[in-house]
Amino acid sequence: MKKRLLVISILSLTHLGLxxxxxxxxxxxxxxRLDPALDDIVAPDAKLEVLGEHFGLTEGPVWVRDGxxxxxxxxxxxxxxxxxxxxxxxxxxxxxxxxxxxKDVRNVGDQTISGRLAILLIGSNGLTLDAQGRLIITAMTDxxxxxxxxxxxxxxxADRYDGRRFSGPNDVVMKSDGxxxxxxxxxxxxxxxxxxxxxxxxNGFFLIKDGKVTLLGSDRDHPGDFPNGITLSPDEKVLYVTxxxxxxxxxxxxxxxxxxxxxxxxxxxxxxxxxxLKGNLYSTNxxxxxxxxxxxxxxxxxxxxxxxxxxxxxxxPRIVPTNVAFGDADGKSLYxxxxxxxxxxxxKTAGILPGPKL
Numbered sequence: 001m002k003k004r005l006l007v008i009s010i011l012s013l014t015h016l017g018l019x020x021x022x023x024x025x026x027x028x029x030x031x032x033r034l035d036p037a038l039d040d041i042v043a044p045d046a047k048l049e050v051l052g053e054h055f056g057l058t059e060g061p062v063w064v065r066d067g068x069x070x071x072x073x074x075x076x077x078x079x080x081x082x083x084x085x086x087x088x089x090x091x092x093x094x095x096x097x098x099x100x101x102x103k104d105v106r107n108v109g110d111q112t113i114s115g116r117l118a119i120l121l122i123g124s125n126g127l128t129l130d131a132q133g134r135l136i137i138t139a140m141t142d143x144x145x146x147x148x149x150x151x152x153x154x155x156x157x158a159d160r161y162d163g164r165r166f167s168g169p170n171d172v173v174m175k176s177d178g179x180x181x182x183x184x185x186x187x188x189x190x191x192x193x194x195x196x197x198x199x200x201x202x203n204g205f206f207l208i209k210d211g212k213v214t215l216l217g218s219d220r221d222h223p224g225d226f227p228n229g230i231t232l233s234p235d236e237k238v239l240y241v242t243x244x245x246x247x248x249x250x251x252x253x254x255x256x257x258x259x260x261x262x263x264x265x266x267x268x269x270x271x272x273x274x275x276x277l278k279g280n281l282y283s284t285n286x287x288x289x290x291x292x293x294x295x296x297x298x299x300x301x302x303x304x305x306x307x308x309x310x311x312x313x314x315x316x317p318r319i320v321p322t323n324v325a326f327g328d329a330d331g332k333s334l335y336x337x338x339x340x341x342x343x344x345x346x347x348k349t350a351g352i353l354p355g356p357k358l
Contacts, residue, residue: 027289030306038303041280041294042347048307051335051342052091053317055079057114058337060127060138060171060272063327063353072327073127074337075099077140078114080123085342095148098124099188100141107197109141110168110187114339115316121187126171126230126272126323129355136180138169140188145169145180145208158182158213161206164199171230171272171323173239174354179257180208181216181239183227203227205241209257216251216259217241229272229323233279233297234352240281245270248283266301268293272323272337276351282334284321290338292321305345307338317341326351 029048033039056078064071071086073094084094100108100122109122126138135148136157143166144159157180160166168188174180183205189195203226204218219225225243232239232253239251239259248269251259269283276282279297290307307319318339325335331350336343 026311027306027309029308032304032306033302034304035296035300035302037296037300038294041276041278041302041349042305042345046345046347048305049344051085051344053341054315055340055342056117056119056123057112057121057318057322057339058342059123059125059322061323061325061327061335061337061342062127062129062135063325063331063335064129064133065329065353065355065358068329070327070329072325072335073135074325074335074342075124075127077121077123077125078119080141082124082127082135082137095124095135098137099139101139102142107190108188109190110192111190112187113318115318117315120190121168125169125187126182128172128174130174131176131178131356133356136172136174138172138182140168140170140185143168143188145172145182158206158208161200161204161213161215167195167198167200167203170228173231175232175236175253175257176357177257178209181230181232182206182208183230183241185226185228205230207257214258217262219243228270229283231273231275231281232352233275234277235279240265240273240275240283242269242271242273242283246285248273248281265299266293266295268295268301271321274324274326274351276326276347276349277331278349280349282324282351284323284336290320292324292334292336305334305336307336307341307343326353 059075061074082095082098109120122141125140145157147155166184167186170183170185172182186192202218202220205227207214229242250265252261271284273283281295285291292305321338
């Protein structure tokens with residue numbers, strides 16, 4: 001009887017926590033419509049669902065199609081795990097030691113904050129799927145890009161460029177021909193840019209193709225414009241890469257999968273992003289207010305998803321979007337990782353689902 005009461009109490013507290021997140025914010029969820037075209041993307045009365053909270057720092061969501069149901073995988077950079085979320089099922093750990101496979105965390109992983117807490121970024125970050133459905137992981141603190149094989153083993157796809165180790169692979173996207181694009185940050189090292197373990201003197205974005213790593217661009221000549229979020233247009237002719245705080249660049253993808261003609265696309269974005277099947281870009285702004293911008297392929301800001309913000313709930317949450325992914329059977333749900341939280345909002349248009357083509 002006591003055990004049953006305890007379970008009921010825990011469930012009640014969890015339910016109460018979800019309610020508090022939704023009804024007691026200083027600033028509630030808002031959908032800001034800047035152009036009538038937004039109505040064809042998301043309904044004006046769309047609701048934002050809280051799927052989970054009290055995480056360390058969520059990142060890198062990807063939807064895995066599995067029969068009629070499917071499930072979401074996402075990183076917790078502080079917990080060093082990849083979680084599995086599926087509607088109607090308990091949250092579970094999909095992969096332990098997702099970003100750091102070592103045993104000593106005293107001198108690895110950059111430090112940041114999560115609400116009131118100081119945390120270490122020791123887990124994986126960006127996730128995607130290849131054409132065979134295998135998970136591609138930016139193992140940030142191992143400073144590698146790895147592939148999780150079907151038998152659970154890990155294959156290192158890249159760990160260095162020009163003989164020097166990466167600083168902390170961050171985000172990743174895969175082209176249908178097998179080319180992998182990823183960004184490298186300093187977050188895999190204790191002390192970040194000042195770490196004595198740093199070998200590459202710049203933050204770059206790279207191409208992995210046929211076992212070769214190619215540097216496509218960096219902040220070497222533009223300090224502060226460090227690459228972070230990265231994604232492709234639905235026709236794979238355009239590569240988007242964030243550059244520092246509040247800048248997203250656009251590059252033409254050439255036949256050999258390298259890029260050219262970099263230009264400023266929008267004055268926003270500094271973390272993960274994705275595109276829908278119409279070419280609209282969904283970009284996260286992980287500094288300041290928690291926002292996801294929706295921008296047309298022509299570069300017009302159509303609207304903004306403003307996440308709820310609160311200073312009234314303890315432990316103090318940090319509700320700041322870090323990345324997004326499309327999911328569910330129809331690809332019309334937008335999942336948003338937001339540091340301590342995981343959200344979902346239904347859309348009227350479908351997004352790109354990586355992995356095997358059905």
